[in-house]
Amino acid sequence: MYRTFADTxxxxxxAVLRLALWSAVGAAPTFVFGHAVARAVDGFLAGRPAAACGWLGVLLxxxxxxxxxxxxxxxxxxxxVEPFRDDLVERVVRGALARSLTGRPDTGAVARLTHQVEIARDSYAGLLMVARGFLFSTAGALLGLLxxxxxxxxxxxxxxxxxxxxxxxxxxxxxARQRALxxxxxxxxxRTAAVAEGVRDAVACGGEERLRAEVGEVVDEQAAxxxxxxxxxxxxxLILALGGWGPLLLVLAAAPWLxxxxxxxGTxxxxxxxxxxxxxxxxxxxxxxxxxGGLRLAVALERIAESGPPPAPALPPALPPTPSPTPSPTQPPALSPAPSPALPPTRPPTADPxxxxxxxxxxGVTFSYGPRARAVLKDLDLVVPEGDHLAVVGPSGIGKSTLAALVAGTAVPSAGRVLVHGRPPGDPRHRVLIPQQAYVFGGSLHDNLGYLAPGADSAAMARAVDAVGLAALxxxxxxxxxxxxxxxxxxxxxxxxxxxxxFLSPAPLVVxxxxTCHLDPAAEARVERAFAARPGTLVVIAHRIxxxxxxxxxxxxxxxxxxxxxxxxxxxGSPLYRDLVGHWRSEPAGGLGDPDGVDPVARTDLPVDPR
Structure with missing residues (x-):
């Protein structure tokens, strides 16, 4: 904290000199106050009211x-203070980016950016006011006494x-206590972010009580x-009583002696x-x-310093649009583009398939949301051949999205091995993942469509637009x-x-x-048939049977x-599958924008993909 003041x-x-000069002017009443009271009291007691009033005027x-x-x-x-805050924000963002680019997302960065930086800024401003107030008020009072x-x-x-x-x-x-807080x-x-991300699968596996106990333990620690x-x-x-009331009592006790x-x-x-x-x-x-506030400032600055990036060249001033926030097992990011050439890659380049x-x-893949949590997937063996079209179905919360995250490399199995084209998953050249919450960014439609295929020409984009039904937009x-x-x-x-x-991406695997959960059945059918006809492999976590x-x-x-x-x-051969099909057959047909008003499940003339 002292180094922070020295750096400032x-x-x-x-700015520091102006603060000191105006603080000295602001402390003038403190120096004059005691003298004015002493001279006024003595003046009134001596029968010189004009002189006494003159001193009160000086005080005014x-x-x-x-x-x-x-x-x-x-x-x-x-x-x-404001440049100080800007420096802190820049340091937190640089630190979070540096850690994310090494493959270790900094989930505590949000708390530092939204809470600890504001604590530091407000505390720093308050502490400057406290320091200058104490120094100049104490100096004025002691000089007056002298x-x-x-x-x-x-x-x-x-x-x-x-x-x-x-x-x-x-x-x-x-x-030490403030740092622990x-x-x-x-x-x-x-912990709260992890619970929010995995709550659906945790509930499906009956892990509510365990989650409640684990989060409650952290809350109890904070309360203690x-x-x-x-x-x-x-x-x-007690210290304040000693330093504040002690001198007063001693002066009163010494008054007769004085x-x-x-x-x-008056004196x-x-x-x-x-x-x-x-x-x-x-x-x-x-x-x-x-x-x-001073303690909060000191500890917040220490924590921000610990989270800062290692010494390295500064990041470029402008970054290209990036996909949505840190991926989670149940909600992976919309896209995983290749890293920008201006930044170091998030992982060493993966070899070709x-x-x-x-x-x-x-x-033998097993996945759970903690060492004591029940496994969402357990000892799963699966082979998807090149060019296959696989649909994954099951009750809500059973682990379908977790499987997608494992295949995409945004989640790591607790046990077992996942390979994509014979290599560890995660390379955006080998796969593209689209979750429920699609990622789009401000800019032209051309830039959005070409984000994973920068070299795509207008003809290729037109084919993609026609394939998925985007012509109206x-x-x-x-x-x-x-x-x-x-x-x-x-x-x-x-x-x-x-x-x-x-669709435009060159990745051979699409998950x-x-x-298509926000599309009607007809639009969903069009999209899935388009991807099935696209060269490569398609894995669909099914929204509809x-x-x-x-x-x-x-x-x-x-x-x-x-x-x-x-x-x-x-x-x-599968009672659960029969139940799922029967459930969807019993649902009302049609949907928003469905031109036929017919649920494809209820039709018997739909061909199965012949591949």
């Missing part, structure tokens, strides 16, 4: 000058200095730390004024400010060069843009994780086992 003085000396003028000094004082404070009655310092300085020494010793313990905030944020800080606050009150040595009533009254209205408020502000290997291989925007506002798109339109982008009719093979997840086969084969 070195980087912004003009000093008060006006001190009040007028506060406006430029706060302007100087802003010139120090010029009024030097002997008074013998009764004022010892308890004041003792209180400051004790408070400095208490600060180390307070800082901030680290607990990050743990709580991370908060109570400990409150107990230490009582010690601060009067015997020539000090008049004693002036000395009490300096203690009551100068030293005591300044000490109170210091103890409360440094013991509260191994010819002749299946598109997807899962060998293209017409409304005035062509491929039309500008898009993501907030103005419907959920279905956003999904179609993301699907067309994936659609309920990526009609997706299974269009697939060559179907994988049924039931929470304890996995069964795969063709549609007719599973109708004969």
């Amino acid at each position: 003085a070195r980087q912004r000396p003009g 003028l000093a008060g006006v000058a001190g009040a007028l000094a506060f406006r430029p004082l706060y302007a100087a404070l802003a010139a120090i 010029t009024l009655a030097p002997a008074m310092l013998l009764f004022v300085l010892p308890p004041l200095l003792l209180a400051l020494v004790l408070f400095a010793a208490l600060l180390a313990l307070l800082a 901030l680290l607990g905030e990050e743990r709580l944020a991370e 730390l908060a109570r400990s800080m409150a107990r230490l606050g009582a010690l601060r009150a 009067v015997e040595r020539g000090a008049g009533p 004693v009254a002036g000395a009490l004024t300096y203690v009551m209205h100068g030293l005591r408020p300044a000490l109170n502000t210091l103890v409360q400010g440094v013991g509260g 191994i010819p002749g290997r299946p598109a997807v291989e899962l060998c 293209v017409k409304r925007l005035g062509g491929l060069g039309g500008m898009m506002d993501p907030g103005a798109l419907s959920a279905g339109e956003a999904q179609l843009v993301a699907l067309a982008r994936a 659609l994780d309920e990526a 009609s997706s299974a009719l269009r697939a060559r093979r179907v994988l049924v997840l039931d929470g304890s086992a996995a069964v795969s086969g063709g549609h007719e084969e599973l109708l004969a």
